[in-house]
Amino acid sequence: MLAEFRKLVLFPGELSALEIGAGLNPLAHNVKFHSVTFLEADQAPQAQATLNILKTYPRAENTHVVNGKLQDFAKASAAGRMPAEVPKNFDVCIINEVFTHIPPRERAKALEDLAAHSKKFFIVDRYATIYPGAKSGPVYQGTLVDYRPLQAALERKGFLAKVALKEVGWSPDKYFMLSAIKIPPK
Numbered sequence: 466m467l468a469e470f471r472k473l474v475l476f477p478g479e480l481s482a483l484e485i486g487a488g489l490n491p492l493a494h495n496v497k498f499h500s501v502t503f504l505e506a507d508q509a510p511q512a513q514a515t516l517n518i519l520k521t522y523p524r525a526e527n528t529h530v531v532n533g534k535l536q537d538f539a540k541a542s543a544a545g546r547m548p549a550e551v552p553k554n555f556d557v558c559i560i561n562e563v564f565t566h567i568p569p570r571e572r573a574k575a576l577e578d579l580a581a582h583s584k585k586f587f588i589v590d591r592y593a594t595i596y597p598g599a600k601s602g603p604v605y606q607g608t609l610v611d612y613r614p615l616q617a618a619l620e621r622k623g624f625l626a627k628v629a630l631k632e633v634g635w636s637p638d639k640y641f642m643l644s645a646i647k648i649p650p651k
């Protein structure tokens with residue numbers, strides 16, 4: 466996954482990133498972005514403690530931490546409800562295992578709203594789970610996050626979007642990686 470991510474963010478030192486739902490495991494920590502904004506919905510003390518630590522990474526003056534939901538970021542930003550120091554536009558937006566927590570009917574609309582605020586997207590989530598113990602062999606359970614409406618939402622907004630499917634050895638879950646780049650106007 467990291468290899469695909471790095472391919473999307475060549476020269477990260479020149480890029481601003483928005484990572485949504487970083488939890489305890491920010492993908493942005495793997496490269497040195499010029500600036501990073503973390504948007505996290507969880508208000509629990511543990512999450513807040515983690516977010517406070519994130520404020521020091523990678524360069525305190527370039528790192529912002531905002532409490533809020535993915536679905537509300539675009540609206541709050543447009544309405545001027547975000548803190549003034551938080552950027553409104555980003556080079557890349559990272560959404561790693563967050564759509565799982567958002568009702569399916571809200572996902573594509575939220576991503577369309579966000580599309581105006583970022584030139585690239587890197588979205589990772591589970592699209593199926595295998596239960597290895599099933600009698601008839603591995604079984605695919607229902608789709609957890611359907612990447613097709615997400616891909617279509619970005620394409621409607623003028624992005625070139627491609628999906629790679631991935632199995633990871635340590636988990637029965639099957640993952641997709643959706644990388645998207647805004648096509649510049651001619």
Ligand SMILES: C[S@@+](CC[C@H](N)C(=O)[O-])C[C@H]1O[C@@H](n2cnc3c(N)ncnc32)[C@H](O)[C@@H]1O
Nearest residue numbers: 486487488490505506507534535561562563566
């Ligand atoms: C499964 S964890 C993933 C954490 C990390 N990105 C990773 O892959 O290890 C989901 C994270 O998304 C956050 N989250 C859930 N719903 C969200 C929403 N609507 N907007 C922003 N963050 C959300 C949770 O608080 C949590 O930190």
